[in-house]
Each structure stands twice: as C-alpha cells, then as structure tokens.
Amino acid sequence: MSIESNLNEIKSSLPPYVTLVAVSKTKPVPDLMEAYNAGQRIFGENKIQEMAGKYEEMPKDIEWHMIGHVQTNKVKYMAPFVSLVHGVDSLKLLAEINKQAKKNNRVINCLLQIHIAEEETKFGMDEKELNELLSSDEFKLFQNIKVTGLMGMATFTENEDQIRKEFMHLKTIFNSLSALSTHNCQLSTLSMGMSGDYTIAVECGSTMVRIGSSIFGHR
Numbered sequence: 001m002s003i004e005s006n007l008n009e010i011k012s013s014l015p016p017y018v019t020l021v022a023v024s025k026t027k028p029v030p031d032l033m034e035a036y037n038a039g040q041r042i043f044g045e046n047k048i049q050e051m052a053g054k055y056e057e058m059p060k061d062i063e064w065h066m067i068g069h070v071q072t073n074k075v076k077y078m079a080p081f082v083s084l085v086h087g088v089d090s091l092k093l094l095a096e097i098n099k100q101a102k103k104n105n106r107v108i109n110c111l112l113q114i115h116i117a118e119e120e121t122k123f124g125m126d127e128k129e130l131n132e133l134l135s136s137d138e139f140k141l142f143q144n145i146k147v148t149g150l151m152g153m154a155t156f157t158e159n160e161d162q163i164r165k166e167f168m169h170l171k172t173i174f175n176s177l178s179a180l181s182t183h184n185c186q187l188s189t190l191s192m193g194m195s196g197d198y199t200i201a202v203e204c205g206s207t208m209v210r211i212g213s214s215i216f217g218h219r
C-alpha cells in the first residue's frame with residue numbers, strides 16, 4: 001500500500017469534523033512529500049530539532065504539530081513556526097512557550113496533556129493539576145499562548161474496554177470545561193487516537209487523531 005492510498009483510506013473513515021495529523025517522526029522528507037502531494041498539510045513530530053529541519057526543507061503551507069514531550073530549553077527552536085503543541089503538561093512549560101512566542105510576536109496554540117493511561121511512563125497532568133493550572137494567577141497573565149484543547153494517550157493494550165474507558169474519562173474532563181472561555185483559553189480540540197486505537201477514540205468524541213504507522217508504515 002502506498003502512503004497516498006493509506007492516507008485516503010484513513011481520511012474516508014473519519015467524520016468530517018475530525019482533523020488528521022500525519023505523524024511523520026523518524027520518516028525521511030521524501031515520505032512526507034508523498035503525503036504532501038496527496039493533499040496532507042498537517043504533520044506531527046515528536047522531536048523539536050527533527051521538526052525544525054523538516055520545516056526548513058519543506059513547503060511553507062504545512063502546519064507543524066509538536067506531539068511529543070517538550071523540554072523547556074528547546075522551545076525556542078520551534079517557537080517561530082509551530083502551529084500546535086500537543087504535550088503541554090506544566091505551568092513552567094507553558095510559561096516558556098509564552099515567553100518564546102512573545103519574542104516571535106506570535107500566539108502559539110497549545111493542548112494540555114492529561115494522563116489517562118494506566119502506565120506510569122506516559123506524561124500528563126491529572127484533573128486536579130489541570131484545574132490548578134487553569135485557575136492560577138500566572139496562567140491568566142499569559143498573552144502569547146492559547147489553550148485550545150486537551151490531549152491524551154490510552155494504555156497500550158488489546159483490551160478495548162479499557163481503552164474506551166480511558167478515552168471516555170478524557171472526554172468527560174473536556175466536556176466539564178466546555179463553558180470556559182477566556183482571552184487565552186477556549187477548549188475546542190480533543191486530541192486522542194493513534195493508529196491502533198483511533199476508531200475507538202473517534203467514537204468517544206475525539207476531534208483530532210494522530211496517526212503515524214498506518215500512513216507511513218512501521219518505524
């Protein structure tokens with residue numbers, strides 16, 4: 001199967017309100033260009049320097065999403081061009097993104113990552129930490145970021161009931177904040193679902209799926 005046919009098959013299975021992020025981490029530019037030439041304009045990467053290199057080489061109408069864990073000292077390398085940062089899980093990181101966005105005279109959209117999986121290793125905040133962040137005085141002062149949604153990853157398991165339970169948990173948190181509307185926070189994006197579990201994620205209310213290996217092949 002070609003990258004183009006993989007893309008078309010996935011796109012035709014998604015409802016129109018679900019955005020597809022093509023996760024291209026570790027893949028070479030010619031593979032990304034194949035997706036680009038098939039119409040894909042949103043790419044997700046998990047390493048800032050790799051993303052910056054691909055940004056330099058590729059057409060400028062691409063939206064680059066940072067989907068991986070972000071180290072604060074590397075935010076400056078993506079601040080000039082990144083269009084959405086999925087994995088924000090602390091006030092400290094948000095403060096750095098705000099600072100670097102300001103230097104670039106931009107507003108950077110961010111998703112807050114929520115820990116929903118059983119595994120200890122997955123990053124993200126719990127509901128209490130999320131509410132503390134959103135109600136903190138420091139957060140309210142940020143002028144150069146906008147929190148536009150939440151992101152989460154389910155446990156890597158064959159157990160579909162468990163995956164569904166975890167995605168429903170995130171959807172419930174998302175719904176509970178749907179009335180929130182301030183100058184830098186309005187949640188409209190729910191980023192959940194990868195190659196192995198995006199069908200369940202969409203059933204649970206995902207509006208953005210991050211799909212890599214089903215498009216580009218195994219890494």
Ligand SMILES: *Cc1c(COP(=O)(O)O)cnc(C)c1O
Binds near residue numbers: 023046153195210212
């Ligand atoms: C790699 C990655 C994906 C895509 O994973 P696939 O299983 O290849 O679809 C999605 N989200 C995050 C955060 C990732 O790191």
